[in-house]
Amino acid sequence: MIAIISNKTTEERILEIVHFIEKHDVQAHVSRGVDRTVVGIIGKATPVLAEQIRQLSGVEQVVKISKSYKLASRDFHPDSTVIKIKDVEIGGDQLVIMGGPCAVESPEQIDEIARLVKASGAQVLRGGAFKPRTGPYSFQGVGVEGLVMMAEAGKKHGVLTITEVMTPEYVDVCAEYADILQVGTRNMQNFDLLRKLGTIQTPVLLKRGFSSTYDEFLNAAEYILAGGNPNVMLCERGIRTFESYTRNTLDLAAIPVLQSLSHLPVISDPSHGTGRRELVEPMSKASVAAGANGLIVEMHTDPDNSMTGDGVQSLFPDQFARLMQDLEKLAPLCGKRFDTPKQPL
Amino acid sequence: MIAIISNKTTEERILEIVHFIEKHDVQAHVSRGVDRTVVGIIGKATPVLAEQIRQLSGVEQVVKISKSYKLASRDFHPDSTVIKIKDVEIGGDQLVIMGGPCAVESPEQIDEIARLVKASGAQVLRGGAFKPRTGPYSFQGVGVEGLVMMAEAGKKHGVLTITEVMTPEYVDVCAEYADILQVGTRNMQNFDLLRKLGTIQTPVLLKRGFSSTYDEFLNAAEYILAGGNPNVMLCERGIRTFESYTRNTLDLAAIPVLQSLSHLPVISDPSHGTGRRELVEPMSKASVAAGANGLIVEMHTDPDNSMTGDGVQSLFPDQFARLMQDLEKLAPLCGKRFDTPKQPL
């Protein structure tokens, strides 16, 4: 249920309305827009309460929301969420690019890649210290020391960092070192992990489960939001279909769909979404044309020898740099800007 | 198997090579490129024959092709196929837009829509006279008279026409009236229809089966090519997945994949690919950014009352015109031009 309040209502009156609502065993979430303020009401709201709220002075309308997710819904929060991290804004008119290797391998590797990411104009360095692997005998990541290497590389070269967290007990240490925490596709419905992420304020990039519907995806985001962390980004990373030529089928319609159902930023992952280097460039451009708020792209200085064996989908540094230049031109036609300084590699 | 012939070889010598090959119970298909000429060899080519061909003067290399499709393969035909129909070229640097209603309903309807298509800058009028419908009690199209209405509207307003053909016996009459014939997604493996289309020269737009792999899709095209009709376009129109919010999942990676595996033009259908009007614009742009040679887009003057009930995915004329203007700006960033004259509706 949401209560819509006209923009002529004073701040004081809005607070009175909120207090009234909260006396009735439900929660109120206020979202201020330019034209109106929306108060989202979560909990068992009776028809009687709905009628009482509707009659409060300042309330224009009370609307029932039938979606199972509330805080993630654009109905509850009509304006797009913009997540600010230092000088980067995700979800606004800036296109945000996260680039880097599948896994952090060594201080030298991650330092050099951080330098290339920055020089190419991307704002965020990606890299995994903990790797979710299909089998127990594959390389599982370098662990906590990878977090340290990455944090140092990010600081030195002036880029934000994003890394994957796989289990509740590692959330705190990951949040200490990284600017953004990533939840992988296999953990989208690891509900204890989501609950733990709801207790901190570090921004979270939540990847869509590879066979999850939009509805399940937004409900997973709702777990984090409901815990108290409003800084959630959604990431389309490809779904599993019958087609096996590509590793996954990148569902680009998810971008406008999620942006209409939700106010959260939507990032696209053309690397995992296709699993093939030669498709990363066209699918990156297509993602931006479809309205993505950002991209997360694998880049490696020596893809053939990457420790995860995922090099086949990693761009070479010069390909990454060229893509960034192309996106600078494309972004303005798609209502975005990507005007970070770019330097020769 | 293909034989690669250097560009210094004379035309006469190439013919001699071809004659030599054809004496051995196999077919030879010559594809002339700027740097080299490729002779595709179809049939049971023995290792002995391969060696004999390799030793012919002028032949640089003989390469075995393991794909099950041959004529559709870029290995056989390295240069992109460009299909010329009057002043429109599909598969080259021109972006080609096909717009119009799901079904031809009346002379007035199709005339007015043809006018709008032309004024918006699109080059081709789409419209179905025969409609493949899930159930027998749904509107099945107006039939042959729809072909006539559409041909007149196309001629009057100076746009090409494309219409669907569902069965071998109607191929000739459809080809008499329309400039391009469309094979629908349910008929992609209607092999008798494909064989019949191989016997004419009218260009064919072959839609991908909604659960067909790239390999099956190119093998279906191979049926038409093997019959003798080289004028085939491939159309990605969305695949069936677990996600039901959209009618299909538009697989945009198919565009660069098919363009790398094959020399045939690739068209995208964002209308059927999403089944939702509000997604047509972003997915049209994403298709062009992914490298599509063209789009086929549903547009209707009165979508709410369309006879097929598919109006929910049809653009209104003003939306269609605005999209065309946007594509004019986007195309040059994607290596295409879409500079047809555009007029106020």
Added chain:
Amino acid sequence: MIAIISNKTTEERILEIVHFIEKHDVQAHVSRGVDRTVVGIIGKATPVLAEQIRQLSGVEQVVKISKSYKLASRDFHPDSTVIKIKDVEIGGDQLVIMGGPCAVESPEQIDEIARLVKASGAQVLRGGAFKPRTGPYSFQGVGVEGLVMMAEAGKKHGVLTITEVMTPEYVDVCAEYADILQVGTRNMQNFDLLRKLGTIQTPVLLKRGFSSTYDEFLNAAEYILAGGNPNVMLCERGIRTFESYTRNTLDLAAIPVLQSLSHLPVISDPSHGTGRRELVEPMSKASVAAGANGLIVEMHTDPDNSMTGDGVQSLFPDQFARLMQDLEKLAPLCGKRFDTPKQPL
């Protein structure tokens, strides 16, 4: 819409009711059960007409049917359809097994396999004279002469025959030689073929499209029924999923689901449904346990050298015979009998 008539109503009165209905521009289909007679009404039935029918003496109730298929629906036809062909009844308490090679290859091959089919206790010989193949260069079947070979083998050994028909123009010749016509998975929505099959009375085994929903499947059957041919069997033959270890995923829940939604017999195809010989026996048994009315199973005397290359899913004759013996014991526990004479091979 259906009108339910009590079993005390005389035959004469039922006819009067039918005549009344048919005067109103709708069709009436009568289905006589033990407890009641159901008159299915197809066409635009107005509320006024519904009320008029409800008031007719003998009519107990008028019920609106919201499904898009009517004649295929169990609502329209509460008793299970039993299709009688010579001494075989499909859809009743008899388990019916169709066995044989993927393709008819020679008179000797099909004669020997017909003998084995009969000796094993199966009632129907399967075999393809026309083969739908993914690519144009694969073996496409021996054509009409295969029909002749198969008809002779069937007659000689006393088994019915089933063969695939791929295009409307071959329906008549196939029906001349075979007892049952099969529509393949790729042709489930070849609507012109379905329409043509509606004009004859030969029983049709309609295979589910490999990505078709139950609803689309029953609508395809409706095309044949609506044309006037009531002798339709449904065949579950596996659907396309992400799992590629098996050729398809045999959806056994389809058996009870289709039997509840429809009155038509349901046959299972464990050969195409799995694509692996070692899975045919367990999935055959599972199909019968799930309630299948019959099975269609590939068996070949020399699977490794089958002309279609599909031998990998064909049983050897001794495996087939053993399976028939096992099914004889299993059938009675599943409400069926499979007591045909069985002889040593």
Added chain:
Amino acid sequence: MIAIISNKTTEERILEIVHFIEKHDVQAHVSRGVDRTVVGIIGKATPVLAEQIRQLSGVEQVVKISKSYKLASRDFHPDSTVIKIKDVEIGGDQLVIMGGPCAVESPEQIDEIARLVKASGAQVLRGGAFKPRTGPYSFQGVGVEGLVMMAEAGKKHGVLTITEVMTPEYVDVCAEYADILQVGTRNMQNFDLLRKLGTIQTPVLLKRGFSSTYDEFLNAAEYILAGGNPNVMLCERGIRTFESYTRNTLDLAAIPVLQSLSHLPVISDPSHGTGRRELVEPMSKASVAAGANGLIVEMHTDPDNSMTGDGVQSLFPDQFARLMQDLEKLAPLCGKRFDTPKQPL
């Protein structure tokens, strides 16, 4: 890599072979069969080591295993694993049925259902204390006290208990109260949970991820086995496909496939696999006919008022009891016995 040792080799010699192998930085897992002993070798086995092992007296053959999972593979462990819990054996010739509600709701509810499970002849009581729910506002289970209620009901009525564990930190408490721990479909690739389950000896029922391949499934089992817990059962519970009439598509071919690839017991879940009560009985029988070692079936005394809203797929007690009687007759035809005492409810 595996070393095959003839059955004439003495126990002492086998130990010498194992000691030799373990000196080379690899692990040896011994699996004794009637005809031969197989020593599985995990770790980087060089060709030199392979040759050295092959030459040891008593070793018949050394075979390279290319699968990514080892301990879960039947190559490594040719005899089927039988897991003994008190007087129940899972994986042998006994059919094992696990029945009970989706969620433990109250001591009275679970006590009554335990009584019905026992009286019907099933051996294991299922019930969830922790529930993985798509959205954060749904009933999440009664928690640890549910474990206590269930343990008491199981003890009182003489049935084993199985319950789901969702996160590593709850493994120990769940193992304290339940006889079998279940990993849900969404957690199949929650690798930290799998690793934790590898450190205990309590049997684990691992559900297949709803979009996981057989290979990924067996690799997930490998995580538990590699940790040191050999007591793993695999559970097919339906996969996600395009068909939405059923909640999932129960992939019964998975049963014989997994039994051929692996030595672990395979259980089928027809309740989640279909999501519809009326399909549980036919799919239970089909599962047993396909060779399942057991079933896990939802049963509830008041399904319409179940706290999870999953009642739509729960059997009523009398349906459950009737199914058990039917399975008693069916089991012997499928190489199993299900001869537990059965009493009137």
